[in-house]
Amino acid sequence: xxxxxxxxxxxxxxxxxxxxxxxxxxxxxxxxxxxxxxxxxxxxxxxxxxxxxxxxxxxxxxxxxxxxxxxxxxxxxxxxxxxxxxxxxxxxxxxxxxxxxxxxxxxxxxxx
Amino acid sequence: xxxxxxxxxxxxxxxxxxxxxxxxxxxxxxxxxxxxxxxxxxxxxxxxxxxxxxxxxxxxxxxxxxxxxxxxxxxxxxxxxxxxxxxxxxxxxxxxxxxxxxxxxxxxxxxxxxxxxx
Numbered sequence: 001x002x003x004x005x006x007x008x009x010x011x012x013x014x015x016x017x018x019x020x021x022x023x024x025x026x027x028x029x030x031x032x033x034x035x036x037x038x039x040x041x042x043x044x045x046x047x048x049x050x051x052x053x054x055x056x057x058x059x060x061x062x063x064x065x066x067x068x069x070x071x072x073x074x075x076x077x078x079x080x081x082x083x084x085x086x087x088x089x090x091x092x093x094x095x096x097x098x099x100x101x102x103x104x105x106x107x108x109x110x111x112x
Numbered sequence: 113x114x115x116x117x118x119x120x121x122x123x124x125x126x127x128x129x130x131x132x133x134x135x136x137x138x139x140x141x142x143x144x145x146x147x148x149x150x151x152x153x154x155x156x157x158x159x160x161x162x163x164x165x166x167x168x169x170x171x172x173x174x175x176x177x178x179x180x181x182x183x184x185x186x187x188x189x190x191x192x193x194x195x196x197x198x199x200x201x202x203x204x205x206x207x208x209x210x211x212x213x214x215x216x217x218x219x220x221x222x223x224x225x226x227x228x229x230x
Contacts, residue, residue, distance in 0.1 A: 032217065034218070036221070041203075041224070043221040043222050045221070049218055090155065090156070097219045
């Protein structure tokens with residue numbers, strides 16, 4: 001069975017600092033991997049996705065993520081965090097986008 | 113592109129009544145839509161998968177007679193919560209699967225519907 005672990009429940013960073021959100025997955029074959037962001041009371045917005053090819057993927061809002069097969073990881077990074085990045089971040093994995101399994105989420109707080 | 117709308121964004125109803133939530137893919141056709149439920153400070157729980165023109169597939173533990181799903185067209189799926197009770201109060205989110213191209217295959221999410229049952 002596929003699974004996703006987001007080890008950090010809550011992360012606090014200062015505005016302008018770099019950010020890395022961790023995501024580890026368990027899946028038998030090459031997975032489809034996604035990062036979504038959710039602001040309070042809102043739906044999920046797609047940040048980026050990995051299907052195949054270049055293991056470093058660029059997304060919206062200056063985010064990027066790197067697929068590391070050997071570590072079963074798909075960590076999300078941003079070089080300089082803005083106050084508007086404060087939100088909940090979800091990592092998801094699936095055979096395609098049909099049956100996604102979501103992590104429990106990481107809440108990001110940004111200190112001005 | 114890839115916009116999914118949901119209506120209403122919030123609804124308050126009395127116990128015992130039924131509530132219908134609509135989910136629309138605005139700029140793509142979606143043969144598959146999904147309905148999730150999210151409890152406060154928790155992740156998404158998949159309730160059911162809705163395929164256009166066929167019966168929905170419900171996850172284990174989800175009452176199909178309480179949560180009626182209809183996917184009558186390639187751009188519209190509806191979730192009806194029948195005989196709602198306070199324990200059905202929650203945040204319901206739909207998503208639509210875009211498979212229009214070789215590099216797509218992504219779920220796009222609606223903004224969610226906050227249901228409060230009094």
